[in-house]
Amino acid sequence: MNDESVKGLDTLxxxxxxxxxxxxxxxxxxxIGTCLAFSDKEVAAAENQTPRKTVEPVAKIHKxxxxxxxxxxxxxxxxxxxx
Numbered sequence: 001m002n003d004e005s006v007k008g009l010d011t012l013x014x015x016x017x018x019x020x021x022x023x024x025x026x027x028x029x030x031x032i033g034t035c036l037a038f039s040d041k042e043v044a045a046a047e048n049q050t051p052r053k054t055v056e057p058v059a060k061i062h063k064x065x066x067x068x069x070x071x072x073x074x075x076x077x078x079x080x081x082x083x
Contacts, residue, residue: 016067024067035061 008014014026037059043052 014065015070023070025070026065026067028063029066031062031064035064037061 003019005017006014007017012028016024016026018024036057038055039058040053040055043054045051
């Protein structure tokens, strides 16, 4: 069972911790245009028809939150890796 926690969503660099071992530092990125998030679900079909899916918009996204692996320095300060 995974144990995830996110702290500091209202800061410039939120921190995501997974299983208390893996620490990721986030950074908000501006989007160009409008980004939409969708959900899909299957619709029951008749016997001789193929199954279909319906897609519905869930939310508009103004910023993207991108995470990078965080490393702790010798002085205890956390920094993000550059990949």
